[in-house]
Amino acid sequence: MKLVSLQQLSDAHTDGIWSVAWAPPNPSSPQPILLSGSLDETVKTWSLNEDSLSLIRTNQGHALGVVGVAADPTGRLAASSSLDCIVRLWDIETNETKALFESPPSESWGLTFDPDGKSLAVAGGSSRTIKVWSMETLNEEVTMEIPRNAGSSETMLPPQSSAAIAAAVAGKFVLAVAISADGRRLAASTMDGTIAIFDMFKGKMLHTLKGHCMPVRSLAYSPVDPRVLLSASDDGHVHMYDAESRSLVGAMSGHASWALSVAISPDGQAAASGSSDRVVRLWDLGTRSCAQVLNDHQDQVWGVAFTAAAAPGEKMRGYRLVTVSDDRSIALYDYS
Template sequence: MKLTWLSSVENAHDDSVWACTWVPATDDRQGLLLTGSLDETVRLWRHNDGLARVNTLTGHCLGVVSVAAHPSGRIAASASIDSYVRVFTVDGNDTIATLDAPSSEVWQLQFNPQGTTLAVAGGSSASVKLWDTAEWKLNATLSIPRPEGIKPSDKSGNKKFVLSVAWSPDGRHLACGSMDGTISVFDVARAKFLHHLEGHNMPVRSLVYSTAPLDKRVLFSASDDGQVHIYDSEGKTLIASLSGHASWVLSVDASPDGAAIATGSSDRTVRLWDLKMRAATQILTNHTDQVWGVAFQPPGGTGVRNHLLASVSDDKGISLYSYS
């Protein structure tokens, strides 16, 4: 497995780029890259020989910190530290819904694999809200419980701040990463907390489940402690800890073939990790500032053998790589 640099866009936004995801292809359009920036905009990009900007979408009054694409490829959502989530059509930029999340900023969001629910991490509200995508009504609020051993009198409210969310491949479970380093796993249908996954001692910035058919219980986490953890999310077991980044690990994503993960870090690098070797096989240094997001294009966009990886950074740029 290998990442090959294809192209970069300098000054892709007017400020730091903190979020990226791929919008699935539709019958009449190829897949697009969606990016969100502290310049308060969301931008869409088409890949041909390089990245070409398709549209700039506005609507937030503070920086955009997370973006998510619906499995249909028709709609997407952006979250901002202005405490609002904007849901919009990808091709027309029509606002479908505006989800209010006071009194807490929204940090990360993700549609479930079926496209029926949008999970929104509520930051300092210490909860994740589940929104029905048919009528955009609030279905449930999942409150992050206090880890065992912490007394109610402890001044740890800020430690429960929710930073990251990830859906299991079947949509049954939702994992949430918090400021205190714990990961909470929920049964979504019952809106029930199941257990914590422990091992990190600093904020968990990013989570993703494995894409390998036989490893659907496997969860990857990225943390400010510089570690990438591999968990059996149902067995509550830490399988492995991957070391190598020199600073915070801000983002993690799983390759479409399930054989690798990519990470972005405040050490300004993107790393490709071989999951069999449990080691980084490539270190890419295209960015000049911390890398906030990495995202593999899902299957179906670029053929069977080659897939795209995008990375975004505080340097305002986007880099694109071929994964093969």
């Protein structure tokens, strides 16, 4: 497996780029569309023309930095979360706002659509919750809550003290969410390293995964095996779990600082991770070893995302990987 550099877009935004996602092809857009969210309060949409990205439009609407973007499975709808506590649902082609979801009491972070595109799950920050909205009714379906003591050791402070409660709430600040390829499970991660696994249909927490003790900022389920979950943490490690049996399959080490982002290739054989050490690493998931190190960014790498390079039935080589950074750049690679 190998990544080959195709394009480096400098100053793609006017501030750091903290989120990125691909919208899959559809009849009106036969090539994937890239979405990039930035602290400059915008989401930009880019078209993929074989080996390069071209700017389509700049979407405005948030009052503070955009920290999460996602596209639904049809490639028609996108959602973006911002430090303004608003989640915006919008049409990718027309930029028409379909809905605005408020997520008090604090800003929303990671978000994802389920595989059927019927629900949108959003990490609820200090609320310790994951809110799920129906895309059919545009109403909130369920709120899943992570208990204050889930997955972490008990605080030494008196359990009812205000200091203990504040510490527990801060620790359970929800950063990232991911939904398994079969739509049955939702994973959510927090500032204290907890990874909670929920039953999507019942809205109940099943168990937690152990291994991290620092913030877990990114999660990725395998697109081919719904049991496999990857996590990226401030401890510098990328963990691979069997999320059903609660077992840690392996820890991938090599980043010199926080691991901020992780994504799994469409074939399920590789993963990419970005770090505050400015490095992108390509991992062989079969051997859980580093296959390649990329040093194309000048600042921390907040987002990595794989996509198929063409619509089903069309002939194009391999897949593409995109990475985004605080250096305001977007890097595009061919993965083979």
